[in-house]
Amino acid sequence: MNRIRRVGIVGCGVMGAGLAEVCARAGLDVLVAVSRPSRVADGRGKLVTSLDNKLRKGKLSEAERDAALSRVSFTASLADFADRQFVIEAGPEQELVKLDVFATLDKVVADPGAILGSNTSSFPIVQLGRVTDRPGMVVGTHFFNPVTVLPLVELVGSVLTEESTVATAETFVTDVLGKQVVRTKDRSGFVVNALLIPYLLSAIRVYESGVASMADIDKAMKLGCAHPMGPFGLSDLIGLDIVQAISESLYREYREPHYSPPPLLARMVSAGLLGKKSGRGFYDYTPASTERAAAA
Structure with missing residues (x-):
């Protein structure tokens, strides 16, 4: 060419x-x-x-x-x-x-x-x-x-x-x-998302089970693992609809439970809470918001 x-x-x-x-x-x-x-x-x-x-x-x-x-x-x-x-x-x-x-x-x-x-x-x-x-x-x-x-x-x-x-x-x-x-x-998730998405889904499940707040889970991963962003902030940046779509694709291919989207993620996507691009996801990004309050 x-x-x-x-x-x-x-x-x-x-x-x-x-x-x-x-x-x-x-x-x-x-x-x-x-x-x-x-x-x-x-x-x-x-x-x-x-x-x-x-x-x-x-x-x-x-x-x-x-x-x-x-x-x-x-x-x-x-x-x-x-x-x-x-x-x-x-x-x-x-x-x-x-x-x-x-x-x-x-x-x-x-x-x-x-x-x-x-x-x-x-x-x-x-x-x-x-x-x-x-x-x-x-x-x-x-x-x-x-x-x-x-x-x-x-x-x-x-x-x-x-x-x-x-x-x-x-x-x-x-x-x-x-x-x-x-x-x-040519495998679902390729390299990065095959490793990243289960981590993000696991964070949502930890929050759903009441182990810690979203803010504290994000703080723990940033300060304890030197991640530049916590899993909830990162999910909001990626887009919760994208996280869900990749999760579903991984689950279809491998049929392993840890790839399936948690109920909270599915409910938020259904509600149009997609993260930064929609103005609200796990955190609130609207101009009127005085702080990034949890959305769920």
């Missing part, structure tokens, strides 16, 4: 916006697909806010900010991805949504050598590949939140992914985007 210059990002939530920024600052032509035309302003707003914050902190110049913004455009139609060389899907962690996206990308992306990547946290890459006529070009590219800060990308090849695809994706992620890669097999 020729040098990758034209990148597509499907989705402009927290992860999609971060991916768009990283790619734009790397000098790439970035096209971001949003769910509907009314979301274009919101998507661009996320990008502007993030870049302006870095400008204020002296992490980039005004010229660099303007150049990055000029490289990003938006669309509400995946049909506009025809000329893309590398597409990264960063939509909701929902099976039917992802399958539909990959089936559509397979039809519209003209270059048969274009790589189709997914930022999924846990969904099997082989299933995404099988809805396309190019399963050898489908790979997992799992970035971490915040994308603009965390250096890791889990690179996941399925049993159908060609080695040349994985190698090209690794070169792109490391040499162009400046990230670090770990390769992992």
